[in-house]
Amino acid sequence: MNFQKMYHTIWCKLAVFVIAMGILSIAVFYVSSYAPGDPLQSFYGERVEQMSPAEHEAARQRLGLDGPVYQRYLSWLHHAVQGDFGISFKYKEPALDVIRALIGNTLLLGSISYAIVFILAIGLAVCCALHEDTWIDRAICKIGTIVFYLPAFWVGLVLILLFNVNLGWLPGSGAYDPGQSDNVLNRLEHLVLPMLVMVISHVWYYAYMIRNKLLDETRQEYVFLAKVKGFSRFYIVCTHCLRNVAPTIVSIMAVSVNHILGGTYVVEAVFSYPGIGHLSIESAKYHDYNLLMLIVLITGALVIASGLIAQAVNERIDGRMKTAEGGASWNRSHRSA
Amino acid sequence: MIKENSLEIRHLSLSFDTAAGEIEAIRDISLSLHHGEILALVGESGCGKSVLCRSVLKLLPRFARIKQGNIFVKGMDITKYTEKQMQELRGTILSMVFQNPLTTLNPSMSMGAQLREAICRRQKLSRQAADTRAAELLQLVGIDHGMQRLTLLPQAFSGGQRQRCALAIALASDPEVLLADEPTTALDVTVQMQILDLLKDVRRQTGLSIVFVTHDLGVAARLADRVGIMYAGKLVEIGTADEIFYDSRHPYTWGLLSALPSAVEQGQRLKAIEGMPPDMLCPPRGDAFADRNPYALNIDYEEAPPFFEISPTHQAATWLLDKRAPCVVPPLCCRQREL
Numbered sequence: 001m002n003f004q005k006m007y008h009t010i011w012c013k014l015a016v017f018v019i020a021m022g023i024l025s026i027a028v029f030y031v032s033s034y035a036p037g038d039p040l041q042s043f044y045g046e047r048v049e050q051m052s053p054a055e056h057e058a059a060r061q062r063l064g065l066d067g068p069v070y071q072r073y074l075s076w077l078h079h080a081v082q083g084d085f086g087i088s089f090k091y092k093e094p095a096l097d098v099i100r101a102l103i104g105n106t107l108l109l110g111s112i113s114y115a116i117v118f119i120l121a122i123g124l125a126v127c128c129a130l131h132e133d134t135w136i137d138r139a140i141c142k143i144g145t146i147v148f149y150l151p152a153f154w155v156g157l158v159l160i161l162l163f164n165v166n167l168g169w170l171p172g173s174g175a176y177d178p179g180q181s182d183n184v185l186n187r188l189e190h191l192v193l194p195m196l197v198m199v200i201s202h203v204w205y206y207a208y209m210i211r212n213k214l215l216d217e218t219r220q221e222y223v224f225l226a227k228v229k230g231f232s233r234f235y236i237v238c239t240h241c242l243r244n245v246a247p248t249i250v251s252i253m254a255v256s257v258n259h260i261l262g263g264t265y266v267v268e269a270v271f272s273y274p275g276i277g278h279l280s281i282e283s284a285k286y287h288d289y290n291l292l293m294l295i296v297l298i299t300g301a302l303v304i305a306s307g308l309i310a311q312a313v314n315e316r317i318d319g320r321m322k323t324a325e326g327g328a329s330w331n332r333s334h335r336s337a
Numbered sequence: 338m339i340k341e342n343s344l345e346i347r348h349l350s351l352s353f354d355t356a357a358g359e360i361e362a363i364r365d366i367s368l369s370l371h372h373g374e375i376l377a378l379v380g381e382s383g384c385g386k387s388v389l390c391r392s393v394l395k396l397l398p399r400f401a402r403i404k405q406g407n408i409f410v411k412g413m414d415i416t417k418y419t420e421k422q423m424q425e426l427r428g429t430i431l432s433m434v435f436q437n438p439l440t441t442l443n444p445s446m447s448m449g450a451q452l453r454e455a456i457c458r459r460q461k462l463s464r465q466a467a468d469t470r471a472a473e474l475l476q477l478v479g480i481d482h483g484m485q486r487l488t489l490l491p492q493a494f495s496g497g498q499r500q501r502c503a504l505a506i507a508l509a510s511d512p513e514v515l516l517a518d519e520p521t522t523a524l525d526v527t528v529q530m531q532i533l534d535l536l537k538d539v540r541r542q543t544g545l546s547i548v549f550v551t552h553d554l555g556v557a558a559r560l561a562d563r564v565g566i567m568y569a570g571k572l573v574e575i576g577t578a579d580e581i582f583y584d585s586r587h588p589y590t591w592g593l594l595s596a597l598p599s600a601v602e603q604g605q606r607l608k609a610i611e612g613m614p615p616d617m618l619c620p621p622r623g624d625a626f627a628d629r630n631p632y633a634l635n636i637d638y639e640e641a642p643p644f645f646e647i648s649p650t651h652q653a654a655t656w657l658l659d660k661r662a663p664c665v666v667p668p669l670c671c672r673q674r675e676l
Binding site for chain 2: 133220221222224225226227228229230231232240243244317
């Protein structure tokens with residue numbers, strides 16, 4: 001019966017996923033269609049202005065931009081289901097190919113920043129919890145809050161000014177120097193500043209949340225019992241408290257996926273880092289619908305999936321979430337027997 | 338020192354420094370706990386019983402301050418011990434069980450893991466050996482099939498079982514002094530009796546000394562060798578169980594004993610001690626109990642009474658025992674009671 005139940009749960013989650021994606025695609029399609037501006041401009045550039053109205057109309061037809069919005073959406077959906085997401089007006093290639101070339105850069109920046117942000121956040125939180133009410137905790141909190149409120153783009157510009165323009169230590173734009181795309185060191189060098197901005201602008205938000213959660217936990221009575229057992233505060237915070245806070249951390253991590261992904265968009269713009277964040281801003285600016293739709297859908301899928309994964313991970317960490325259900329089903333099966 | 342006591346407290350005073358002022362939680366308490374003895378501390382809520390227990394473990398909030406006095410554990414003066422030194426003592430020589438079994442166990446850790454943690458404090462054992470020992474401990478506290486239950490989370494156990502598990506954890510490292518802070522208060526009467534008998538059994542088997550904090554005289558009578566009565570941060574009377582229950586001298590003890598349901602004849606209203614305990618932010622001059630004491634003398638409002646010795650084991654702090662005091666006859670129920 002457990003398999004049946006699991007099957008059921010998976011189907012439910014898939015249905016939620018598909019419905020969410022559908023709503024998302026409709027919303028983005030409509031909003032971008034009604035946004036002012038001429039998508040032809042991204043395809044034909046300057047030439048649009050010299051076109052006669054008839055040519056203009058013909059061009060729209062060729063690109064599939066005529067007809068009412070719902071019709072265009074249905075046709076887009078029809079193709080999308082078959083794996084054809086249309087062409088990018090600006091790059092004049094299939095949208096999928098354009099993204100494929102750049103998504104790696106964003107995922108690299110995003111995932112490394114993500115990992116560093118959370119490792120650092122947990123570390124800072126534990127450090128604060130260990131030194132509650134001492135100058136260490138207070139100093140970290142004050143500095144963290146100040147740093148958190150610095151706007152990311154400003155931090156980016158200051159870092160470029162400092163490390164690139166003045167000191168010349170690190171490159172300030174791009175993902176790699178021309179012709180160096182396979183050089184790992186060169187890529188890492190380009191990653192340092194964008195990553196720094198990502199970490200600076202995100203870490204405290206999460207560190208503070210985890211810190212407060214941990215402090216709540218250290219007030220619990222089981223902590224007292226652990227102290228009676230003779231353990232140090234460090235041991236207790238790291239093994240007992242973190243364990244109980246872990247589900248919260250995982251949930252925060254799931255929610256933060258879109259937050260950090262959104263952060264990469266800003267950072268990519270500041271550092272002209274060729275990633276999908278940069279691309280999405282561009283595609284919105286030039287009304288490159290097909291590209292925009294694809295980016296939004298990929299981002300959306302990532303966010304929804306991370307939520308579902310977090311739930312699964314939580315059930316693994318904290319036995320209570322699972323056994324609550326297991327216990328209930330045990331009762332049920334006994335009652336029916 | 339003639340005999341080395343497991344625990345000895347000498348003239349301990351402890352205050353909490355709060356924003357409202359200094360709260361004198363413990364005022365000049367001296368007591369000793371012999372090897373293999375059960376001492377019950379009885380008193381109203383807020384009289385400092387729990388604080389006394391925690392001060393032995395030095396697990397007090399940061400604003401607590403030991404003003405004077407010394408605490409000796411097995412002859413060692415631990416008053417000035419650092420946190421690091423205390424960690425060595427906790428879980429090896431000293432151990433504690435708490436009032437609320439539902440919150441003292443880590444909810445996300447299996448019972449086995451929590452037991453193993455405590456077992457491995459004293460000796461490094463393999464996982465299997467530790468599991469075997471854990472199952473033995475559960476057997477000792479009356480939980481069968483311990484081996485199979487080690488993987489369960491605390492939520493799978495009932496309140497009484499959890500308290501037994503907490504006791505098993507406390508006993509895991511063969512402590513010499515167990516501080517039991519109202520371990521039976523949150524349990525129903527049947528389970529309470531089982532736990533008390535269990536504590537007695539364990540004492541017989543391991544020679545453990547126990548400080549048992551309670552506000553239930555019945556529990557103290559069933560369990561304790563000696564009983565200490567506390568009021569407003571002070572020890573007011575201490576003696577063997579017999580001396581306290583059959584020959585008490587302090588009016589507060591009389592009040593407590595008269596308030597027992599068994600002390601009142603059928604059909605009569607239960608007795609209570611009039612009034613409220615004093616506010617420890619500004620403790621009254623003289624005897625703290627004077628305001629509620631029907632036998633109070635004038636001097637009680639002026640000066641706190643010293644300890645008068647009734648027998649080598651029995652002391653009480655009341656001016657009634659001074660040779661100048663008038664002769665007072667204690668209430669009937671305190672002279673001839675059957676418990």
